Amino acid sequence: MALEHLFQGSALNAVDAKGRVSIPSFLRGVIERRGDARTIVLAKHESFPCLSAYDPAYAALKHAKLERLLEKEETNADAQLEYQQRNLMAFAATEEVPYDSSGRILLPPLMRRKGQIGELALFLGTGETFQIWNPELLLKDPRIPDDLKDIARFRLDERGASA
Amino acid sequence: MALEHLFQGSALNAVDAKGRVSIPSFLRGVIERRGDARTIVLAKHESFPCLSAYDPAYAALKHAKLERLLEKEETNADAQLEYQQRNLMAFAATEEVPYDSSGRILLPPLMRRKGQIGELALFLGTGETFQIWNPELLLKDPRIPDDLKDIARFRLDERGASA
């Protein structure tokens, strides 16, 4: 199921007083090439303290994948439960938000809290999806490779922020 | 996954005041034969102080490989984390840049710093990918074969640069 267009690159954008953030144009480009939506889906990342984001087309793909997994193990009660749980996470625990003509979304308060996003949002492409981080949390996380932290520091410097 | 067209050869091009560099036409030829993109992907080389570059088709291949590895060990928590880390390095720590009709890219400041590229950029084909070096650093590196350094010196002479 290799997707043709992949999310790649990094950017650090400001969250303004109203809670608005620009989605970097190179990520929007991928979203619009994958489908014709001008919308992103947000979720809490399953293992990192950040948000996971993708386009509606990818959400549909993910759903299909889950379905197939279920059919394989239809008799297994544990598998049934796991399916229910994952399905809930994939849809109930996500929010879909449109971006406007200038490429900005209004970061929903729930997600902003879940991702602990402050005044700065660090966008990281990860292929099929991308992540949105509070840069300070990324720098603190021991699981993040140093080379990537260097990039985060560079993005902070670029902007004049210390850290 | 042997790719049909391979990067080979060397060239030394200037980085201008705006940070633009021409991608040598013999490398562009390979990129455009591999896919129809007019785009290259840049990353810090994992062991040399230079940049590694390739085409988007190669990036997609690399991604598919990672995916397959993951599916084999879906239950293993360590494998999950390692997958996340590799994915971050492969996509967040890279930048995709298009080249214009005259074959130039705008070398992103992040990559320019990571690769320590100054006013001159030495391009070296290495088969599936190619490298972009600061020629001075290549000449200094003890791991580089003398024959290759001779080539670098030749390219510098050609241009009138001393070194």
Add this chain to the structure above:
DNA sequence: CGTTATCCCACGAAAACCCATTGTATCCCG
């Protein structure tokens, strides 16, 4: 009414685009 979400416009910086020049390798024709 006061508070919150949408929409619209405005600005500065950066990036993409277009055009012009140079140098070099190639080709054609005398």
Add this chain to the structure above:
DNA sequence: CGGGATACAATGGGTTTTCGTGGGATAACG
């Protein structure tokens, strides 16, 4: 074989467009 013309690559510079961002006006909602 030589010399001029041609095509393309690399580079420099100027101009236009886009992107990220702030602020205000308008509309919805409690």
